[in-house]
Amino acid sequence: MEYKKSVSRFVGRGVLGALALAFAGSATAAADFPAGPITMYVAYAAGGTTDLTARALAQNTEKILGVPVVVENKAGGGSTVANALTASKKPDGYTVLVSSTSSLTMRPLLMKVAYKPESFRPLMQYTNYVGSLVVNTDAPWKDINEFIEDAKKNPGMSYSSAGTHTQQQVAVETLALCKGLQFKHVTTKGGSASNTMLMGKHVNFAAGSGSHLPFLEQGVFRELLIFHREDRHPKYPDTPVMKDIGCPPSNPASGLIVLAPAGVPDDVAEKLASAFKQAAEEPSFQELLNKFNMPYDYKSGEEIMKEIPPEVEWYRDYFKKAGVEMVQ
Amino acid sequence: MDFFSSVLHGFAVAFEWQNLVFCFFGVLVGTLIGVLPGLGPVGTMSILLPITYGISPVTAIIMLAGIYYGAQYGGSTTSILVGVPGEASSVVTALDGHQMALKGRPGPALGIAAFGSFIAGTLAIVGLMALAPPLASVALRFGPPEYFALMILGLVILTYLAQRSLGKALLMAAVGVVLGTVGLDNMTGMPRFTFGRSELLDGIDIAPLAMGLFGVSEILLNVERTIKKGVIIDKVKNLLPTRKDWVQAFFPIMRGSLSGFFLGILPGGGATLSTFVSYSVEKRISKKPEEFGHGAIAGVAAPESANNAAAQSSFIPLLTLGVPGNSVMAILLGALMIHGISPGPLMIQQHPDLFWGVVSSMYVGNVMLLLLNLPMIGIWIRLLRVPYGILFPLILFVALTGAYVINGNEMDLYLMLGFGVFGYLMRKFDYEPAPLILAFVLSPMLENAMRQSLVLSSGSLGIFVSSYISIGFLTMAALLLISSAMPALKKKRETFAATAEEEA
Amino acid sequence: MNAERVGGFFWLLVGLASISGAISLGVGTMSEPDSGFMAFVAGVLIVVLALSICVKSYMSGPSERTRLSELWSGLQWWRPIAICLLVLAFILVFDWLGYFISSLLMLTVIMRWLEDQSWVFSIVVPVVVVTATWLLFSKVLMINLPSGIFGL
Numbered sequence: 016m017e018y019k020k021s022v023s024r025f026v027g028r029g030v031l032g033a034l035a036l037a038f039a040g041s042a043t044a045a046a047d048f049p050a051g052p053i054t055m056y057v058a059y060a061a062g063g064t065t066d067l068t069a070r071a072l073a074q075n076t077e078k079i080l081g082v083p084v085v086v087e088n089k090a091g092g093g094s095t096v097a098n099a100l101t102a103s104k105k106p107d108g109y110t111v112l113v114s115s116t117s118s119l120t121m122r123p124l125l126m127k128v129a130y131k132p133e134s135f136r137p138l139m140q141y142t143n144y145v146g147s148l149v150v151n152t153d154a155p156w157k158d159i160n161e162f163i164e165d166a167k168k169n170p171g172m173s174y175s176s177a178g179t180h181t182q183q184q185v186a187v188e189t190l191a192l193c194k195g196l197q198f199k200h201v202t203t204k205g206g207s208a209s210n211t212m213l214m215g216k217h218v219n220f221a222a223g224s225g226s227h228l229p230f231l232e233q234g235v236f237r238e239l240l241i242f243h244r245e246d247r248h249p250k251y252p253d254t255p256v257m258k259d260i261g262c263p264p265s266n267p268a269s270g271l272i273v274l275a276p277a278g279v280p281d282d283v284a285e286k287l288a289s290a291f292k293q294a295a296e297e298p299s300f301q302e303l304l305n306k307f308n309m310p311y312d313y314k315s316g317e318e319i320m321k322e323i324p325p326e327v328e329w330y331r332d333y334f335k336k337a338g339v340e341m342v343q
Numbered sequence: 344m345d346f347f348s349s350v351l352h353g354f355a356v357a358f359e360w361q362n363l364v365f366c367f368f369g370v371l372v373g374t375l376i377g378v379l380p381g382l383g384p385v386g387t388m389s390i391l392l393p394i395t396y397g398i399s400p401v402t403a404i405i406m407l408a409g410i411y412y413g414a415q416y417g418g419s420t421t422s423i424l425v426g427v428p429g430e431a432s433s434v435v436t437a438l439d440g441h442q443m444a445l446k447g448r449p450g451p452a453l454g455i456a457a458f459g460s461f462i463a464g465t466l467a468i469v470g471l472m473a474l475a476p477p478l479a480s481v482a483l484r485f486g487p488p489e490y491f492a493l494m495i496l497g498l499v500i501l502t503y504l505a506q507r508s509l510g511k512a513l514l515m516a517a518v519g520v521v522l523g524t525v526g527l528d529n530m531t532g533m534p535r536f537t538f539g540r541s542e543l544l545d546g547i548d549i550a551p552l553a554m555g556l557f558g559v560s561e562i563l564l565n566v567e568r569t570i571k572k573g574v575i576i577d578k579v580k581n582l583l584p585t586r587k588d589w590v591q592a593f594f595p596i597m598r599g600s601l602s603g604f605f606l607g608i609l610p611g612g613g614a615t616l617s618t619f620v621s622y623s624v625e626k627r628i629s630k631k632p633e634e635f636g637h638g639a640i641a642g643v644a645a646p647e648s649a650n651n652a653a654a655q656s657s658f659i660p661l662l663t664l665g666v667p668g669n670s671v672m673a674i675l676l677g678a679l680m681i682h683g684i685s686p687g688p689l690m691i692q693q694h695p696d697l698f699w700g701v702v703s704s705m706y707v708g709n710v711m712l713l714l715l716n717l718p719m720i721g722i723w724i725r726l727l728r729v730p731y732g733i734l735f736p737l738i739l740f741v742a743l744t745g746a747y748v749i750n751g752n753e754m755d756l757y758l759m760l761g762f763g764v765f766g767y768l769m770r771k772f773d774y775e776p777a778p779l780i781l782a783f784v785l786s787p788m789l790e791n792a793m794r795q796s797l798v799l800s801s802g803s804l805g806i807f808v809s810s811y812i813s814i815g816f817l818t819m820a821a822l823l824l825i826s827s828a829m830p831a832l833k834k835k836r837e838t839f840a841a842t843a844e845e846e847a
Numbered sequence: 848m849n850a851e852r853v854g855g856f857f858w859l860l861v862g863l864a865s866i867s868g869a870i871s872l873g874v875g876t877m878s879e880p881d882s883g884f885m886a887f888v889a890g891v892l893i894v895v896l897a898l899s900i901c902v903k904s905y906m907s908g909p910s911e912r913t914r915l916s917e918l919w920s921g922l923q924w925w926r927p928i929a930i931c932l933l934v935l936a937f938i939l940v941f942d943w944l945g946y947f948i949s950s951l952l953m954l955t956v957i958m959r960w961l962e963d964q965s966w967v968f969s970i971v972v973p974v975v976v977v978t979a980t981w982l983l984f985s986k987v988l989m990i991n992l993p994s995g996i997f998g999l
Contacts, residue, residue, distance in 0.1 A: 060670070061390070062392060062670075063674075067392070067681070089750075090545070090750070096545075129541065171801065173798070173799055179531060179532040201798050202530045203529075203791075203795070204791065208611065211483070211664075211666045212486070214664065215483035217486035217487065218799070229665060230665065233687030235688060303681070306680055306681055510899060511896075513892065513896055514858055514896040517862075517889040518861065520886070521885075521889045521890065530882075531881075535872055535883070536886070562930070563927040566926045566961075567919075567923055567924060567927055732961075732964070733958065733962070736954050736973075737954070739934065739957075740980070741980070743937065743938075744992075747946075748984060748992075756938045760934050760938065767927060789885075797878060804878060
């Protein structure tokens with residue numbers, strides 16, 4: 016396109032543009048949705064594994080819906096920035112968000128955020144975080160029971176995690192609560208730093224959330240216990256879960272979910288949800304998840320909505336028990 | 344495979360035609376991105392990541408790596424020419440580099456930066472090839488207490504940065520510390536000093552801070568007088584470094600490479616720290632320390648060498664252990680995983696092509712960058728001849744664009760403007776911005792290390808002197824402090840003695 | 848007004864604000880530092896140094912003193928202010944009007960009004976530069992720049 020400098024041309028285009036926008040917002044658009052590009056906000060840093068899965072999903076969905084799905088990274092504040100931004104957008108189906116369930120259920124309890132779980136309409140979930148208790152391969156404990164024995168005798172064992180109140184850190188603390196153990200928690204910035212700290216033997220164990228998995232394959236780390244699962248992981252049948260050691264399940268697994276602002280018309284939401292589901296089921300996407308050691312865990316929008324209130328309650332209860340101050 | 348045959352094999356891989364092409368593409372894009380202040384290699388690499396899906400992992404990493412160290416070369420260009428550091432690692436170069444440009448010597452500054460980066464990069468690559476695995480295991484020994492001691496050493500070195508009043512420099516550092524706490528407290532998960540703004544939850548980004556404090560403030564200062572001519576005040580002499588420049592720059596390049604190489608290995612911010620350390624070391628041992636801050640070529644040679652050496656050595660933790668030391672490495676990690684390569688200690692054995700090929704192509708990339716950057720010097724100088732009245736709005740525009748595309752966040756623009764005004768007033772009142780930036784970068788790491796250590800030791804302070812490494816750094820810090828106080832004490836004794844004599 | 852003293856007083860306020868913010872976050876102790884520990888220590892340091900600057904300003908001889916007004920004597924102080932306001936205006940509108948148009952406006956205004964370039968120059972140069980940059984970012988690098996109500 017050539018941009019002529021005459022003002023009248025700009026004004027003319029501007030008026031047309033404004034009129035077009037006005038029409039796009041009206042209800043008649045639902046029938047021929049989507050009529051234009053969709054923006055997908057991703058609550059994670061560009062280039063990270065989570066972002067890459069979101070982008071892959073966007074690419075596949077583009078082909079299905081026939082319009083561009085443009086990814087914009089809005090990382091920060093544990094997903095709160097992207098969440099707040101999306102919640103403020105028009106519920107016309109042209110804005111979606113890839114974020115985590117815990118940012119909806121847990122975060123608002125801890126700090127003032129500009130959204131509530133009710134500000135969104137979940138469309139689908141495609142994977143979740145499975146945390147585990149990770150130790151070095153040459154650690155003295157052969158299995159989780161030996162570990163718990165030792166922890167009881169020597170309170171104050173240290174562990175590293177990617178941050179306070181992350182999935183996996185909460186899980187470790189639920190273990191501690193269940194067995195009456197005392198741990199020292201060393202926070203690091205991010206999963207890699209947590210792995211490095213364990214590798215350097217500066218802590219006894221780590222709360223792993225996925226970035227440690229390649230090290231299992233390389234024989235550097237071992238998993239003693241897997242959280243967030245009802246039954247054993249098909250890939251690691253020898254590693255026990257909370258049930259196996261007589262503990263109630265750890266925190267509900269946080270999933271990577273696709274959301275739209277609340278109030279999206281039902282048929283638009285249907286279209287989006289089925290498109291994303293199709294996109295996620297494509298073999299190329301499944302393969303990508305596999306490469307990043309992420310399990311494919313599909314949940315529909317309705318299922319997610321049902322699970323949110325009990326999850327909020329779970330965290331409320333947990334924080335009360337752990338003595339953490341809540342804002343709501 | 345023994346060492347030499349591995350190296351030769353690596354070069355064979357590096358010279359495969361598609362690797363050469365992608366390497367060139369990477370370093371070209373990297374230089375361009377580096378020149379544009381704000382947008383850094385991280386953002387670019389993630390955008391170009393999909394291009395790598397269809398090519399072999401070796402080629403992919405070669406390209407991405409090229410973007411990274413190419414950006415280091417490019418970042419120095421803007422730092423020197425217009426005094427706008429686009430990243431934390433270019434901040435120190437701006438101190439003396441820009442002064443050299445203003446004094447009519449942008450060519451030598453750019454030239455020494457390019458050559459220094461090349462030499463440092465080459466030395467670092469050799470170091471990488473020979474020492475990677477043992478160094479990696481040393482890096483693992485760095486736990487929280489060791490990092491703490493290192494950061495203390497860094498802060499002490501900060502005192503050498505001060506050009507004028509030490510008190511004011513310390514005050515700036517303290518302000519930098521406070522600014523560094525803005526954001527989510529990693530340990531409690533609670534926001535600090537964010538005033539309810541969610542965009543501040545991740546803290547203040549270094550790029551808008553540095554661009555505002557150094558770049559925008561300088562524009563505001565310059566605009567007060569009508570400068571009809573170009574940026575350069577004096578006549579331009581020499582397009583390339585003179586023999587005298589080389590003599591003065593040689594050892595700083597060597598020393599800078601050393602500090603950059605070793606500090607770059609440490610995960611988490613080693614590169615920036617090394618630029619400050621190398622600069623301060625040069626200033627300390629120089630016979631003419633008063634030149635620093637006014638265009639001393641050693642003040643450009645050392646940090647430039649340091650940041651390039653660090654760029655190369657930061658690959659070590661990733662390639663030998665599978666742990667990424669910074670966000671650039673994290674993207675490379677993702678790229679490796681997409682290609683089905685599992686990072687970890689066995690990676691070199693399982694994929695020798697990858698390791699040796701990438702390392703050898705780093706050398707090739709450095710050569711390409713040298714050949715790219717040197718001829719550009721003439722063009723850059725011509726650009727500087729543009730009258731300042733036309734140039735500065737364009738610089739502002741590029742800076743605003745660059746700052747915005749980092750996060751897509753308007754807040755960064757407000758911050759850049761705000762820090763620009765802040766920096767402008769600061770310089771008017773005779774305060775220096777450099778100590779603020781150093782403290783801003785160091786204090787989060789210091790705080791993290793301190794709190795992590797104290798958790799591990801359950802509050803006992805003894806943990807900080809429990810290992811040789813930490814004792815070593817702390818002792819060095821103490822010695823440096825004493826030695827810098829001694830001249831002051833000596834002077835006091837002399838004046839005291841003089842007055843005593845007078846009264847006698 | 849003595850410039851040093853004004854500066855010192857400003858930093859004093861900054862230091863006190865840091866201390867108060869730190870205390871509300873919780874300071875903790877040396878062996879169990881809390882969220883506000885670093886900010887507290889830094890704040891105290893700022894206050895101490897600011898006070899010493901103020902004190903020094905009283906002790907310095909008349910030749911060393913700089914008056915506040917001297918810092919701007921002979922300089923066109925309104926120009927930095929104008930630039931700041933223009934940049935601020937840019938940031939405020941660029942999401943609404945779009946990156947392309949806002950940049951054009953900002954650059955044209957600066958060049959024409961502040962720098963006295965000709966109209967032709969003030970429009971042509973910004974158009975060339977902004978278009979080139981816009982193309983680079985949105986087409987080559989595929990980074991999103993706000994389109995604003997005119998869709999650019």
